[in-house]
Amino acid sequence: MQTSYLYFAFSAVFNAFVSTFLGFLILFKDRKNKINRKLAWFSFGVALWSYAYILWPLAPNRELTLLSFQLLHIPACFVSIFYLHFVVDWLGIYKKQKLVIWAGYLMSFFFASFTFTTAFIADMVPKFGMRYWAVPGMLYHYYLVMFFGLMFYASYLLIKRYRVETGIRKNQIALVLVGIVLSFIGGSTNYFLWYNINIPPYGNILGSSFVIFTVYAIVRYNLLNIKLIATEGALLVMNILLLFRFLISRNTEELVVNLLIFGGSLILSFILISSVKKEIQRREEVTELAHSLEEANIQLKELDHQKTEFLSIASHQLRTPLSILKGYIELIKDGAYGKVQKSTIRVLDEMDENNEHLVKLVDEFLDITHIEQGKINYNFKFENICEITDSAIHDLTDRASQKGLEISWACPREKKKVFCDREKIYNVVFNFLDNAIKYTEDGKIKISLENEKNGVSFKVRDEGIGFGKADGANFYKKFYRGDNVKGINVNGTGLGLYVCRKFIEGHCGKVWAKSQSLGRGSEFGFWIPVKAPVLPCRTLP
DSSP: OOHHHHHHHHHHHHHHHHHHHHHHHHHHHOTTOHHHHHHHHHHHHHHHHHHHHHHHHHOOSHHHHHHHHHHHHHHHHHHHHHHHHHHHHHHTOTTTTHHHHHHHHHHHHHHHTTTTSTTTEEEEEEETTEEEEEEEOHHHHHHHHHHHHHHHHHHHHHHHHHTTOOHHHHHHHHHHHHHHHHHHHHHHTTSTGGGTOOOOSGGGGGGGHHHHHHHHHHHHHOSSOHHHHHHHHHHHHHHHHHHHHHHTOOSHHHHHHHHHHHHHHHHHHHHHHHHHHHHHHHHHHHHHHHHHHHHHHHHHHHHHHHHHHHHHHHHHHHHHHHHHHHHHHHHHHTTTTSOOOHHHHHHHHHHHHHHHHHHHHHHHHHHHHHHHTTOOOOOEEEEEHHHHHHHHHHHHHHHHHHTTOEEEEOOOSSOOEEEEEHHHHHHHHHHHHHHHHHTOSSSEEEEEEEEETTEEEEEEEEOSOOOOHHHHHHTTSTTOOOTTTTTTOTTOOSOHHHHHHHHHHHTTOEEEEEOSSTTSOEEEEEEEESSOOOSSOOOOO
16 A cells, blocks of 8 residues: 555544544533533544545545545535534624524535535546545535635634634634644645645645644633543543453452452542542632632722822812912912901911912822823923022021021032933922921931932931831832821821822932931932933833
8 A cells, every 4th residue: 555545544543533532521521511512513523524534545446435535525514614613602602693503504414415426526536646536526616615614704703803802712712723724724635636736635634733722722721621621531541441450350359459449549539530620610719810800900990090080180170279369368468458467467378388288289189190191291401400409408498497407418519410300300309308307306407419320319318207117118109108207297198209209210210218217317319310311211220
């Protein structure tokens, strides 16, 4: 026998074994599951086609070769509709595709009923070195149109779903697609000789690729719990062999030993299967929990977005009346509405101070909403950071003097030109210095500016209340306030340092907070690059 004929027979045996094995595994797993049933139908269809295929390379005459071709085309008529039926059930779109499925089955039955007639296979003749090969009848051409039409339509549905799926489902569909494409490409090499194209069916061994790739999808992505199937199958085979060994025992002693072994195996098998089932159940529970957490996370993000939108609208609505109120207070103090007594001026000063506090709070909320919405705009220019620091110190000198605090600051001889947004850096410097004044009762506040790693480091050191390690790690988080400051500044919001961190990160810089311990002062600082940062920012130094 020619080597090529042995290869054709071997490819059919290989496809038949693989398809039969998977078909029974899936069917034994859960025959009530409609997806399992459709996949098993497809596997058995490929298997029956392969069993009939084995005959023609071995057939010594025209009659047996013809019989083989007629037999193999009966399951071949149903393979593509089985594939489509599996796909629509798996994707959950059977109701939408019901008419297509029924039409596919009707056509498959129609063509299958003619496989033993000359309308399907007209004759068997020697062709291109083959002992015998089929000549297509009139209906055969239409059969191929149905075969490839259903296959392409099912693949189209998978590709369409693949584009919108994510995660494991997307990977499952990709593997099934690769397998089915290889299967049909390999199986299609059987049709060239029908139309007098000298390409033998060497790709036939790929006929079970769909089965193989589906198995991999099962194992890799837990499509059908293959771990349990494989465990049950292996234990079943082992226990059948042990039972057979028990039945052929030659004497009483061997009978007892084999009985004990068989009994022990049954007990261990039960324990092992129960363990595997529990593991699968736990894994499914974890998967379900992960899915629930993912949905909850999406809902939380939506709520956070709505909160940000609310803060933005509320802050904008609040700022206008506060600005108007500030203007009226200034007009009243200046006597625009008549002479004002000193006692009234004191009240107006307190009103103005509280109004300023509210304005600052609203500004912080606006900064937060703009940051979270990605609407913060930076106006980068080369600015003198010493001038920015001088401006912040000037605005806070009176407040420091009222507490008897000394601010130590000297701009380095080489004035520091930094590529930055002047307004944002002023905000950070002001905030650091304002906190140092707020939480220092006596002593000195030292401000320094140094060159460091292609940038500048700005530091504000005080001799105030200090803080512990836990506070140092959390100060720059939103709404965080250290336990050591809650009794000193009851009106704080915990937003100032968070805004500072975001502004500095917008410059591709970093912030820090240090303290030796409670009561021993603290240091707040930031580093930003001197030259224009590469946006979006990369790893910070």
